[in-house]
Amino acid sequence: MAAESIEIGKDLTIEAKHLGQVLTAIAKQGYELVGPTVREGAIVYDRLNSVDDLPRGWTDEQSPGKYRLNRRKDQAFFGYNSGPHTWKRFLHSPLQCLWKCKKNGNAFQIIEETPEARKCAFIGARPCELHAIAKLDKIFTGGTYVDPHYKARRENVFVVCANCTQAGGTCFCASMKTGPKAASGYDLALTEVLEGEDHYFVVSVGSERGAEVMVAIPHRDASEKDHETVDRIIAETASHMGRRLDTTGLKELLYRNADSAYWDNVAKRCMTCANCTMVCPTCFCTTVEDVTDLAGDQAERWRRWDSCFAMDFSYIHGGSVRMTAKSRYRQWMTHKLAAWVDQFGEFGCVGCGRCITWCPAGIDITEEASAIRNSEPVAVGAR
Amino acid sequence: MIHSLDSVIRQHAFFNELDEHHIQFIVGCAKNVRFDTNHYIFREGDDADQFFFILEGLVSVELMVPTKGSVTVQTVGEGDVFGWSWLAPPYRWHFDARTMRKTHALAFDGKCLRAKCEEDHDLGYEILKRFANVAVERLDATRLQLLDLYGAHV
Amino acid sequence: MAHTFELPIIEAPVMLDPMMPVPYRIERVKRETNDTFTLGLMPANGVGVTSFGPGQFNMLYIFGVGEVPISISSDPRSCPALEHTTRVVGPVTKAMGGLKRGDVIGIRGPFGSRWPVTEEMGRDFVIVTGGIGLAPLRPALYQLMAQREKYRKIVLLYGARTPQDILYRRELEHWRGKFDLEIQVTVDRGGGNWRGNVGVVTTLISRAPFDPSETVALVCGPEVMMRFAVMELQKRGVRSPKIFVSMERNMKCAVGFCGHCQYGPAFICKDGPVFSFDRIEPIFGKAEI
Numbered sequence: 001m002a003a004e005s006i007e008i009g010k011d012l013t014i015e016a017k018h019l020g021q022v023l024t025a026i027a028k029q030g031y032e033l034v035g036p037t038v039r040e041g042a043i044v045y046d047r048l049n050s051v052d053d054l055p056r057g058w059t060d061e062q063s064p065g066k067y068r069l070n071r072r073k074d075q076a077f078f079g080y081n082s083g084p085h086t087w088k089r090f091l092h093s094p095l096q097c098l099w100k101c102k103k104n105g106n107a108f109q110i111i112e113e114t115p116e117a118r119k120c121a122f123i124g125a126r127p128c129e130l131h132a133i134a135k136l137d138k139i140f141t142g143g144t145y146v147d148p149h150y151k152a153r154r155e156n157v158f159v160v161c162a163n164c165t166q167a168g169g170t171c172f173c174a175s176m177k178t179g180p181k182a183a184s185g186y187d188l189a190l191t192e193v194l195e196g197e198d199h200y201f202v203v204s205v206g207s208e209r210g211a212e213v214m215v216a217i218p219h220r221d222a223s224e225k226d227h228e229t230v231d232r233i234i235a236e237t238a239s240h241m242g243r244r245l246d247t248t249g250l251k252e253l254l255y256r257n258a259d260s261a262y263w264d265n266v267a268k269r270c271m272t273c274a275n276c277t278m279v280c281p282t283c284f285c286t287t288v289e290d291v292t293d294l295a296g297d298q299a300e301r302w303r304r305w306d307s308c309f310a311m312d313f314s315y316i317h318g319g320s321v322r323m324t325a326k327s328r329y330r331q332w333m334t335h336k337l338a339a340w341v342d343q344f345g346e347f348g349c350v351g352c353g354r355c356i357t358w359c360p361a362g363i364d365i366t367e368e369a370s371a372i373r374n375s376e377p378v379a380v381g382a383r
Numbered sequence: 384m385i386h387s388l389d390s391v392i393r394q395h396a397f398f399n400e401l402d403e404h405h406i407q408f409i410v411g412c413a414k415n416v417r418f419d420t421n422h423y424i425f426r427e428g429d430d431a432d433q434f435f436f437i438l439e440g441l442v443s444v445e446l447m448v449p450t451k452g453s454v455t456v457q458t459v460g461e462g463d464v465f466g467w468s469w470l471a472p473p474y475r476w477h478f479d480a481r482t483m484r485k486t487h488a489l490a491f492d493g494k495c496l497r498a499k500c501e502e503d504h505d506l507g508y509e510i511l512k513r514f515a516n517v518a519v520e521r522l523d524a525t526r527l528q529l530l531d532l533y534g535a536h537v
Numbered sequence: 538m539a540h541t542f543e544l545p546i547i548e549a550p551v552m553l554d555p556m557m558p559v560p561y562r563i564e565r566v567k568r569e570t571n572d573t574f575t576l577g578l579m580p581a582n583g584v585g586v587t588s589f590g591p592g593q594f595n596m597l598y599i600f601g602v603g604e605v606p607i608s609i610s611s612d613p614r615s616c617p618a619l620e621h622t623t624r625v626v627g628p629v630t631k632a633m634g635g636l637k638r639g640d641v642i643g644i645r646g647p648f649g650s651r652w653p654v655t656e657e658m659g660r661d662f663v664i665v666t667g668g669i670g671l672a673p674l675r676p677a678l679y680q681l682m683a684q685r686e687k688y689r690k691i692v693l694l695y696g697a698r699t700p701q702d703i704l705y706r707r708e709l710e711h712w713r714g715k716f717d718l719e720i721q722v723t724v725d726r727g728g729g730n731w732r733g734n735v736g737v738v739t740t741l742i743s744r745a746p747f748d749p750s751e752t753v754a755l756v757c758g759p760e761v762m763m764r765f766a767v768m769e770l771q772k773r774g775v776r777s778p779k780i781f782v783s784m785e786r787n788m789k790c791a792v793g794f795c796g797h798c799q800y801g802p803a804f805i806c807k808d809g810p811v812f813s814f815d816r817i818e819p820i821f822g823k824a825e826i
Binding site for chain 3: 532535
């Protein structure tokens with residue numbers, strides 16, 4: 001039944017009831033399980049003690065400025081889309097001590113904070129989220145400078161992706177080409193199939209460690225029919241996206257319209273609350289705080305998440321460069337959909353829709369992009 | 384003397400592209416002047432009947448401020464045209480102009496030029512165009528100066 | 538309008554641990570003006586910056602107070618000795634201004650792009666600077682003077698607030714005398730015995746003695762001043778790829794992680810602070826970018 005070894009790239013099928021065994025097998029390898037769980041009316045990412053902690057039978061209802069959890073008619077494990085948490089909090093900690101420092105007469109001695117290398121398994125990461133993680137990888141480990149804290153955590157992550165079998169009200173991964181199915185970036189990728197009496201997962205094995213885990217799980221090779229079912233579900237999901245973003249010439253469009261009167265329109269609605277940056281899986285801005293104890297003998301440097309919407313984000317010489325809400329919204333959107341392309345060769349947005357869902361004013365980045373495009377006379381740029 | 388004046392005037396960008404007969408008229412209004420250091424070329428309130436084109440040297444445009452004394456607002460130097468109070472009534476200088484070093488300049492008879500401009504509007508337009516340009520540049524520079532860019536921020 | 542931001546590839550820097558400050562001892566404190574001072578620094582433990590390019594900056598850490606980006610203003614050949622001329626503008630620089638000989642600060646760096654001194658031999662160099670802007674250009678001047686014969690005309694146009702705010706007076710005089718360096722100084726406000734130019738530094742550009750077709754311009758100072766200086770240089774025919782400016786934005790990490798220093802698509806900490814003007818022309822001067 002169980003083969004002795006499994007090739008990478010192989011697709012297997014397992015019964016839904018065996019999902020728990022998969023999690024147990026991963027935990028046995030020393031990974032702390034982290035994944036979606038229902039808490040206080042939302043599906044958040046937290047420690048999972050067992051498969052029972054998953055949001056089985058729950059779904060989310062999302063639209064601009066609105067998020068609700070509803071009971072499903074079935075018992076799907078991954079029948080929701082996204083919540084206010086992203087995986088970045090486990091890779092790029094919201095609060096991180098960088099070093100501690102002790103005074104020594106005139107001088108001082110700095111002790112670097114050892115990067116934490118805790119083994120962590122991401123259960124149920126969405127394809128769009130895998131892309132988001134890849135974007136953060138590029139920033140923190142792919143350039144001239146490497147963040148040792150990010151690197152240590154990232155190297156010890158086991159990824160179980162859950163391909164999306166339904167599209168959310170604010171989702172647009174199809175537009176950003178980041179889903180609904182993951183092509184890479186996972187150790188295991190699951191596509192849940194719940195049809196009639198059948199409830200099973202088609203599992204793509206993405207790595208050696210993934211293969212190792214699956215060896216002991218009751219499984220069979222995925223059949224032609226399984227593949228067709230998966231393809232059908234994915235295609236249907238892709239065609240039911242809640243949102244759409246036309247990315248044609250998007251970078252040039254935004255650069256070209258830096259002075260557009262349209263930004264005033266958004267500015268009227270944006271409260272610069274920074275929710276979007278907090279829930280975005282790719283926003284990476286941080287700030288640094290230097291603190292001392294009361295005696296003034298010990299100092300510490302801490303890094304914490306920051307947002308370009310903060311008033312003092314761009315503070316120099318007695319004032320902020322971006323004082324108005326208009327300029328800060330423009331900065332965020334232009335960075336995400338234009339500047340990121342020049343910086344990293346790709347868009348910064350993965351189409352998860354969180355910024356739309358969690359914006360108290362219901363500002364929709366796809367609509368704003370559309371509106372700017374439509375505000376141009378027909379002759380200019382591509383439509 | 385007239386020859387060197389002529390060539391200087393013809394070569395300078397300020398008088399570029401003027402019609403021949405206009406240039407000749409202007410040359411006729413011009414004369415070479417030399418000032419020692421610390422010499423008041425004109426004082427606030429004097430009749431403004433000239434404008435100057437500095438060939439060499441440095442001139443301080445100043446105002447007498449009670450309890451502060453003479454305050455230099457700006458300096459003008461080689462290549463600068465200065466003095467435009469001759470263009471607008473009541474044709475009086477609004478500032479003092481004092482040389483900071485030995486200065487060699489061309490002085491133009493503004494009264495004479497004014498009269499000619501009234502007669503020959505083509506010439507008048509050309510002259511005003513050029514002075515407008517000088518005024519704009521001077522205004523830009525003054526505004527920058529006003530911003531006190533190197534001053535304290537907090 | 539084409540919007541291609543081709544950001545230059547910066548060669549791997551020769552530096553200390555970019556995340557961890559390394560102790561430097563203050564050897565010398567010089568009060569330059571009433572709000573500007575220069576710290577002369579040497580590594581406290583023998584480990585220090587081994588080389589830097591003119592235009593680069595360090596992150597200076599004051600124990601328990603914080604960290605600020607300050608341009609290096611010393612001669613690159615004097616490494617690992619460093620000088621930083623700083624103006625008091627906030628709590629960290631204020632604390633720095635209160636330090637004495639023997640005190641220790643932390644240094645991370647060097648970071649950022651450089652003035653193209655070694656890349657542009659055989660050219661005229663026009664340096665337009667105002668206020669504290671002369672400090673990041675001083676290393677460039679040192680480099681130019683060190684190989685004076687490799688360059689043609691070198692002109693320094695320097696604007697200060699008042700005569701009392703003129704930095705490096707003696708050094709400038711020395712250079713003016715010893716090397717073929719044309720220096721024109723102007724002040725926004727004269728007074729006292731000042732017998733020189735009064736007016737903004739941009740007014741000196743139109744008649745400065747350089748050949749626009751052979752010129753590289755280095756511009757550093759308040760952004761407004763740079764805007765007008767670039768305008769004047771362009772009026773004279775200096776082309777955008779040959780005009781270099783030094784930009785400044787809020788900076789927290791200096792390694793491209795915190796996101797604060799972004800200027801359009803450029804990270805000022807690693808794509809700048811020195812930019813050739815053609816690279817940033819589309820956004821330069823745009824409000825609140």
